Amino acid sequence: MASSMPSDQLQLLIAGYVLGDLDREEAETFEQLLAENPALMVEVERMQKALELAYAPAEVLPPARLRSAVLLPVQSTLTQSTLVQSTQPIATAARPKAFSWGKVMGVAAAVLLVSLGISNYRLWQTLQAVQMQRQQFEMLTYSLRATSANNPATARVVVDPNTLKANLIVSNLPPSPPGKVYVLWTVLEAGAPLTTDDKSAILTEVFQVNAQGDFAETISVPDVYRSETLITKVAVTLEDVDSPQAHVGSPILITGS
Template identity: 25%
Template sequence: MSENTSGGFIRRMFANDIATDLAEGRVLELAEIYALDAVSDDERAMIDAYIKDAPEGPEFLQRVHEARETLAVSFAPEEAPPAGLFDNIMERISNDAASQPPAVAASPDVAGPAVDDLAAARAKREERTRAGGARRWIVGAAAAAVIALGGIGVGAYVSTQNDPVNQVLQAQDVQKKSAPVPGGGTATISASSAKDSFVVLMDGVAPAPEGKVYQLWTLPKDGSAPVPQGTMDAETLSKPAVVKGLSSASSVAITVEPAGGSSAPTTDPVLVVGLSA
């Protein structure tokens, strides 16, 4: 199952604009820069409109509250940053962008409308890239400022919120089911419709026989073939694993398979737990 808790999740990067971040589900990652007013009025309006009906809305507002509370208790009046700090940062970013070498002019021998259009497109693309780079830099700086001001507590809070396991376990709509595993121990399934994911945690379960592993499967609602979701050997058996696609699955099943896992179940399930989404 280790691939579900590590290789199955890719660190999400910010896009060049807020609209794309929202469309790709990164609203929670925008909470700290929202709290620090590092967004424009238009961007703030887009975020406000998005969280109004989004399931992540309450969690987003909680993160904003935590960030602002951290700033409030961390800055004493005499320790307030210089009033022009943010403007100075933006000026340096603009100067760095302006110092980029200009595009090489087209040779007169090949000048023409097509070349002009190509040069204009290239210039526009480079401008977007520089703007996106600046925005990502500001996002990173804003988040770092919140973490630095709050010390370990806020740092741990942000880290916890970005962890896939904790995102499911701390979701407001999380539902848990536990079932006994033959041979001893229990399997607990924690499911969140808002995150479209569930977490599987085995407790007190003995490892599979030598040369075998437990393998996790989701059983699709449409009755199609079970979908493999990773294996659990002796080392990973006690670690939580996250599985995406809750909305399309009716149940989760566990079988005993040869080491390395199988593309389709080769034994009857030792456990089947129904999912509700």
């Protein structure tokens, strides 16, 4: 049933379930969907977490600009109210105090500004908390060894999936022949939902080692490093300098099984 239901309708059912806002018929429908597809609980838990963050976001200090935007209108309103009070003549006991609509509107405006400011601040807090939650990927390290027994070369790729940056460190790799370059490949499992070449690989970096056979630089890596289970190997090949993407060379360095 879940596969035949429009995704927007399914999302509304999940939201209603999390908020406890389903009527009896909708609740029965959703319980049937859960029974048929237990994986829906993952989406339920995700939405519950988002709701918790919205109502109890992590403590994050606001930037000075946002803090000023919240406080300055209130301070200005209070200052103006004080000035008005200090400049008004003291009313005599015989004269009833006039009802001040201006003051009422000023207070109402102050309340509105505070409400809007707090709403903006809470929204900012929630966005910061969600961003921090998303950036909880652990560092990944891939160690590459030579495919030839008499080759002492090694390589290490230390990836930070949060920034999609990696430190590529290569040692003892012979300088490439003229017209050739070394290429680092990220090899994925067959059928992975990403664009790859005919060897299920993504060209990740083209590099040259120095005269000592070493290379060390920070490189950019593809988004797939945030879904590491799709990665089966990381390898280095020797390719033509004019067409490194052709991927015709055999692995010289590769991660273990």
